[in-house]
Amino acid sequence: MSFVWQETGGGAAGxxxxxxxxxxxxxTAIPRCTRGGKDKTLIPCFSDxxxxxxxxxxxxxxxxxxxxADQWHILLAWRYGGSLYTLSExxxxxxxxxxxxxxxxxxxxxxxxxxxxx
Amino acid sequence: xxLTRRQVVAGAAAxxxxxxxxxxxxxxxTGGSPKRAAAGRLYEEQHLLDGVRIxxxxxxxxxxxxxxxxxxxxxxxADRADLRDARAELERALVGLEREYAPxxxxxxxxxxxxxxxxxxxxxxAWKRHRPxxxxxxxxxxxxxxxxxxxxxxxxxxxxxxxxLLRSDSRDHIDDAVGRLRGTKTLELTSMRRGFAGGxxxxxxxxxxxxxxxxxxxxxxxxxxxAELFLGFTSTQRxxxxxxxxxxxxxxxxxxxxxxxxxxxxxxxxxxxxxxxEAWYLNFDFRERVDTAFRxxxxxxxGAQTVPQGPEDVxxxxxxxxxxxxxxxxxxxxxxxxxxxxxxxxxxxxxTVYEKGTAIPIRADFNTLDNPFAWSVREDEVGAQPAxxxxxxxxxPSSDDFHRNRLAMDGVFPGGKIHFPPRARGQGFNAVLSTxxxxxxxxxxxxxxxxxxxxx
Numbered sequence: 001m002s003f004v005w006q007e008t009g010g011g012a013a014g015x016x017x018x019x020x021x022x023x024x025x026x027x028t029a030i031p032r033c034t035r036g037g038k039d040k041t042l043i044p045c046f047s048d049x050x051x052x053x054x055x056x057x058x059x060x061x062x063x064x065x066x067x068x069a070d071q072w073h074i075l076l077a078w079r080y081g082g083s084l085y086t087l088s089e090x091x092x093x094x095x096x097x098x099x100x101x102x103x104x105x106x107x108x109x110x111x112x113x114x115x116x117x118x
Numbered sequence: 119x120x121l122t123r124r125q126v127v128a129g130a131a132a133x134x135x136x137x138x139x140x141x142x143x144x145x146x147x148t149g150g151s152p153k154r155a156a157a158g159r160l161y162e163e164q165h166l167l168d169g170v171r172i173x174x175x176x177x178x179x180x181x182x183x184x185x186x187x188x189x190x191x192x193x194x195x196a197d198r199a200d201l202r203d204a205r206a207e208l209e210r211a212l213v214g215l216e217r218e219y220a221p222x223x224x225x226x227x228x229x230x231x232x233x234x235x236x237x238x239x240x241x242x243x244a245w246k247r248h249r250p251x252x253x254x255x256x257x258x259x260x261x262x263x264x265x266x267x268x269x270x271x272x273x274x275x276x277x278x279x280x281x282x283l284l285r286s287d288s289r290d291h292i293d294d295a296v297g298r299l300r301g302t303k304t305l306e307l308t309s310m311r312r313g314f315a316g317g318x319x320x321x322x323x324x325x326x327x328x329x330x331x332x333x334x335x336x337x338x339x340x341x342x343x344x345a346e347l348f349l350g351f352t353s354t355q356r357x358x359x360x361x362x363x364x365x366x367x368x369x370x371x372x373x374x375x376x377x378x379x380x381x382x383x384x385x386x387x388x389x390x391x392x393x394x395x396e397a398w399y400l401n402f403d404f405r406e407r408v409d410t411a412f413r414x415x416x417x418x419x420x421g422a423q424t425v426p427q428g429p430e431d432v433x434x435x436x437x438x439x440x441x442x443x444x445x446x447x448x449x450x451x452x453x454x455x456x457x458x459x460x461x462x463x464x465x466x467x468x469x470t471v472y473e474k475g476t477a478i479p480i481r482a483d484f485n486t487l488d489n490p491f492a493w494s495v496r497e498d499e500v501g502a503q504p505a506x507x508x509x510x511x512x513x514x515p516s517s518d519d520f521h522r523n524r525l526a527m528d529g530v531f532p533g534g535k536i537h538f539p540p541r542a543r544g545q546g547f548n549a550v551l552s553t554x555x556x557x558x559x560x561x562x563x564x565x566x567x568x569x570x571x572x573x574x
Contacts (some may be wrong), residue, residue: 049402064399065399065400065401071401095337096336
């Protein structure tokens with residue numbers, strides 16, 4: 001699930017608020033990505049771990065270098081019920097790295113678990 | 119004096135009003151000038167600075183540069199008829215500084231360099247007779263800087279007549295020098311460029327990271343705590359710096375001194391390079407940063423900042439081509455080493471033996487928050503917001519020697535070219551660096567540093 005809000009702002013992606021919430025059902029390993037362009041080498045989609053964030057009963061690892069739709073995002077990843085979940089947000093003006101980390105923590109705190117109804 | 123947390127936050131607020139005043143934080147963030155031996159030997163080579171401390175980091179010898187740096191550019195006020203008087207006046211001021219301050223980081227290092235516009239406007243006939251000639255390149259040892267393949271199209275190729283590099287652990291010493299040099303009224307400043315180097319060598323959070331945080335640089339939080347530069351990694355390794363007089367015009371035999379007027383002189387390149395710190399740390403993981411800063415697939419400890427670059431670690435052109443074919447990348451150090459390190463043992467005219475793999479350039483670059491300059495006669499050269507960058511200052515035996523190194527950084531080697539688009543990701547640093555200004559200068563020997571050739 002992805003949320004994007006764009007307003008006029010400075011920089012290449014200025015004014016963009018972009019949040020991704022993703023689940024990888026039935027798998028917990030970090031997926032593999034390419035860096036894009038002609039380089040087809042497979043690398044972890046999330047790398048450069050930078051500590052843990054704990055909220056809402058979740059212990060997530062924060063990654064600062066991410067690929068594909070999470071490129072230029074700060075990403076939180078955690079495992080739950082045999083699946084991998086990620087929450088990421090784009091670092092772009094007017095947001096700074098610190099602001100994005102603060103937002104991610106708030107978003108993690110605000111997550112509500114919805115069990116399948118059937 | 120150490121900063122309190124509140125003062126650091128106040129520093130961040132200061133960043134919002136411009137870079138100029140932010141360098142006051144250097145002393146406060148480092149607790150003042152480091153302890154060093156005050157004395158120093160005054161070399162005939164202006165570009166050599168004695169008393170530079172050497173520390174060990176992960177078994178690698180690291181030079182600790184002076185804390186404060188300032189580079190002035192200027193035009194000459196005097197006309198041809200008044201040059202001798204101007205020469206006496208400037209020399210008096212420089213000798214006064216030498217009497218006052220030891221030629222070391224604890225005192226003051228002064229390097230006076232002259233641009234081609236000075237020689238051609240004010241001493242054209244003598245310049246024609248005495249200008250050093252680069253035998254290897256088949257042209258003058260001082261030529262205008264190129265605009266390199268990874269440079270933006272709007273990189274300014276400057277035409278200053280003079281550049282003066284001031285280096286000291288003491289901001290006061292530099293301020294005093296600037297005041298005295300201006301007081302000679304022989305030069306009219308065109309720009310002032312400020313910055314800092316070192317800090318953090320004794321452990322803890324490094325000065326560049328503290329300064330970037332205080333200035334509110336995007337991505338500052340992501341700079342590794344011990345980084346010597348905004349882009350991480352330790353750059354002032356002793357093995358990566360040309361030793362002794364290797365960068366002198368006469369040492370390696372590249373340059374014909376045509377009578378020897380400029381013997382013990384050298385060439386200086388000056389550029390300002392903006393660094394996109396955030397792009398570097400958000401898009402390049404540690405592995406890719408190592409691959410493109412040093413060499414693809416180089417084995418280093420995760421998080422290491424100091425990576426040995428001794429003569430035995432040097433890459434040849436064939437290695438760089440091979441790595442590119444295998445990985446689509448070139449390492450910054452590996453590519454530059456193909457031209458910046460001696461390809462064979464070399465004996466200098468004074469009998470000094472320089473071994474294969476020895477570095478030739480002597481770098482004097484420094485971190486900056488100028489955007490792009492601290493002050494300039496041109497208003498558009500002084501940005502309101504601080505910006506992370508480097509004032510790149512390097513001494514080579516000739517303009518061509520510097521150009522070879524810089525072209526190699528772009529994958530252009532004497533023996534062939536690696537074809538990638540300018541600023542391609544596979545070039546690492548080049549994808550996040552953006553050069554705003556460049557110029558080449560000639561550094562005369564100390565005895566001829568003031569208005570060279572004017573006395574003839």
